[in-house]
Amino acid sequence: MIEVKNLTKRFGKVTAIKDLSFQIKKGEIVGLLGPNGAGKTTTLRILACYLAASGGEVLVGGEDIFRDSFAVRQKIGYLPENVPLYPDMRVVEYLRFRGGLKGMRGSHLRRRIRAVLEQCNLLEKERSIIGHLSKGFRQRVGLADCLLHEPECLILDEPTIGLDPNQIRHIRELIRLLSEEYTVLISTHILSEVEMLCERVLIMDGGRIVASDSPEALVGLMKGNERVVAEICGPRDDIINAIESVDGIESLVCEAIGDWNRLECQCVKGSDARTDIFEVVSKRSWKLRELSVERQNLEDVFVEITEHGAGRRGENAENQKTEKLKAESQKSEKLKTEKLKAEKLKTKNAKVLKAEGLGSNGEGEDA
Amino acid sequence: MLKFLAIFKREFSSMFLSPVAYVTAVVFVAASAWTFIQAVQVNSGENESLVMIMMISVMIWVPILVTVVCMRLFAEEKRSGTLETLMTVAVSERCVVLGKYFSALLFVWLVLVPAVAVIYWLAYISPGIESVDHYGVAGGAVMFALVTICCVAIGLLVSLLTRNQIVAAICCFAAICTPFFLKSLVGTLPVFGDRVVEYISLETQLLGFSAGSLSLQVVVLYLSVAVLMLFTAVRILESRRWL
Numbered sequence: 001m002i003e004v005k006n007l008t009k010r011f012g013k014v015t016a017i018k019d020l021s022f023q024i025k026k027g028e029i030v031g032l033l034g035p036n037g038a039g040k041t042t043t044l045r046i047l048a049c050y051l052a053a054s055g056g057e058v059l060v061g062g063e064d065i066f067r068d069s070f071a072v073r074q075k076i077g078y079l080p081e082n083v084p085l086y087p088d089m090r091v092v093e094y095l096r097f098r099g100g101l102k103g104m105r106g107s108h109l110r111r112r113i114r115a116v117l118e119q120c121n122l123l124e125k126e127r128s129i130i131g132h133l134s135k136g137f138r139q140r141v142g143l144a145d146c147l148l149h150e151p152e153c154l155i156l157d158e159p160t161i162g163l164d165p166n167q168i169r170h171i172r173e174l175i176r177l178l179s180e181e182y183t184v185l186i187s188t189h190i191l192s193e194v195e196m197l198c199e200r201v202l203i204m205d206g207g208r209i210v211a212s213d214s215p216e217a218l219v220g221l222m223k224g225n226e227r228v229v230a231e232i233c234g235p236r237d238d239i240i241n242a243i244e245s246v247d248g249i250e251s252l253v254c255e256a257i258g259d260w261n262r263l264e265c266q267c268v269k270g271s272d273a274r275t276d277i278f279e280v281v282s283k284r285s286w287k288l289r290e291l292s293v294e295r296q297n298l299e300d301v302f303v304e305i306t307e308h309g310a311g312r313r314g315e316n317a318e319n320q321k322t323e324k325l326k327a328e329s330q331k332s333e334k335l336k337t338e339k340l341k342a343e344k345l346k347t348k349n350a351k352v353l354k355a356e357g358l359g360s361n362g363e364g365e366d367a
Numbered sequence: 368m369l370k371f372l373a374i375f376k377r378e379f380s381s382m383f384l385s386p387v388a389y390v391t392a393v394v395f396v397a398a399s400a401w402t403f404i405q406a407v408q409v410n411s412g413e414n415e416s417l418v419m420i421m422m423i424s425v426m427i428w429v430p431i432l433v434t435v436v437c438m439r440l441f442a443e444e445k446r447s448g449t450l451e452t453l454m455t456v457a458v459s460e461r462c463v464v465l466g467k468y469f470s471a472l473l474f475v476w477l478v479l480v481p482a483v484a485v486i487y488w489l490a491y492i493s494p495g496i497e498s499v500d501h502y503g504v505a506g507g508a509v510m511f512a513l514v515t516i517c518c519v520a521i522g523l524l525v526s527l528l529t530r531n532q533i534v535a536a537i538c539c540f541a542a543i544c545t546p547f548f549l550k551s552l553v554g555t556l557p558v559f560g561d562r563v564v565e566y567i568s569l570e571t572q573l574l575g576f577s578a579g580s581l582s583l584q585v586v587v588l589y590l591s592v593a594v595l596m597l598f599t600a601v602r603i604l605e606s607r608r609w610l
Binding site: 045048049050051052069070071073074076078080082084085086088089097098100101102103105145 | 369370372373374376377381384385447448449451452453454455456457458607608
């Protein structure tokens with residue numbers, strides 16, 4: 001549905017977007033994340049044909065936004081940040097005006113206005129003056145305008161910004177419903193919103209895409225260092241030795257809190273050492289008051305990627321992902337090989353011990 | 368055409384949705400009528416054309432009227448961000464510019480009609496005035512039409528250059544006043560030829576129109592300036608897609 005290839009936008013000497021490339025399939029709901037100044041709004045403005053790009057190619061529904069921006073503008077519904085509306089108009093007047101601008105008229109326009117008013121729960125507010133509406137309702141009016149001409153794709157720039165939690169929930173629900181019918185590209189700062197709504201996340205930083213995947217996969221990518229926290233009362237050295245020997249624990253840090261020892265254990269990806277730790281503790285009759293796993297969420301991923309400047313290193317998202325996956329697979333291969341080696345060694349030792357045992361028995365018999 | 372009408376209707380109705388339109392209209396008509404009556408009293412007993420007095424009385428307030436109407440045309444849209452929503456629907460820049468231009472022009476003409484009609488009201492209530500020079504009034508009306516066609520185009524262009532309405536108002540007023548006082552301002556300098564200044568100056572043309580003479584050269588001048596301003600406005604609006 002949306003295909004962006006090597007998109008670049010410069011404002012004088014400042015490069016807002018550099019070689020941006022991504023694709024959005026029909027029916028997908030994609031979240032665009034990034035810190036302030038990452039180039040999200042500029043990207044959306046280019047996609048909505050409001051700004052020109054300095055380079056690259058953008059296709060929306062197969063139409064080039066530079067060559068045929070009229071056709072593209074008919075295919076998209078764009079909701080800018082802060083939802084600019086005419087405060088002196090009534091809701092229905094505004095939608096009638098916008099319908100006229102979109103080339104709609106007569107019974108078709110009336111039917112569509114009714115439909116979007118219903119879809120956005122605005123029927124009771126249709127005669128209200130926009131300037132008198134709450135921000136949540138104004139947001140709905142903006143969304144109703146986006147849907148009026150039945151576009152194929154919705155581009156929403158921070159649709160929940162400045163709303164109270166109830167209004168955010170309502171708008172989020174509305175977007176969730178819309179995503180069943182439309183391709184949606186949504187820019188937001190609210191990471192939980194992306195986790196709840198989006199099938200895929202594009203994280204931008206410094207005008208580039210630094211990560212692109214489903215929220216779960218992105219969190220999974222960062223999981224490698226899952227941590228288990230345990231607070232155990234007992235002899236410190238024994239505890240450390242016992243817990244270190246538990247399968248799946250790579251390293252641990254122990255901190256004394258009075259009689260208690262707080263252990264933060266770095267685990268191998270995919271392993272859950274809590275059961276083994278519990279067994280170790282219960283076998284030795286130590287006391288246990290906390291045993292929890294610290295899972296990473298999208299916020300950690302976002303901070304990790306944007307704060308450590310993955311984008312600034314100039315790597316492209318796909319390369320990064322491939323490299324990470326490669327590193328992970330190498331790591332797991334290494335672990336498997338080590339395990340196999342350990343098992344072989346164990347078997348060999350057992351055989352040797354058995355042989356030695358048999359030998360000594362024989363010797364005894366001989367003696 | 369449908370899109371042009373949508374913009375035209377929205378712009379025209381928006382003027383009446385705020386008190387600005389009513390205040391502007393009432394103040395303009397009252398100010399020009401008061402100026403006219405004062406001028407008639409000052410010139411009583413002298414051989415001055417009533418139509419000429421009326422035209423000058425109205426004309427001195429035209430720059431203010433046009434400034435108030437035009438300053439918000441694009442500056443307000445830019446400030447509030449509605450220009451973004453306007454330009455991201457499938458509508459051409461030409462359509463947006465013309466829709467706004469004609470709505471502003473129609474409003475200015477609507478306000479001018481009662482201001483010019485004051486002369487007939489004065490003739491009706493004053494037994495001393497036997498008849499009104501209809502050709503002179505018609506010439507004056509054509510003059511007002513041409514001046515406002517040109518001035519509204521200038522105002523619209525200035526409004527497009529800034530998002531601040533105050534800046535738009537000051538620049539718009541200065542730009543519109545220039546042709547009014549051009550003769551007095553640069554006429555004495557040896558920079559331009561006398562004939563050029565005289566041709567462009569509104570002061571010179573005002574005299575000709577009030578005498579009932581309609582010069583094609585003047586019509587072409589005002590219309591071409593208006594077209595040039597509107598063409599530039601369309602190009603400026605398009606430029607955000609080139610840069």
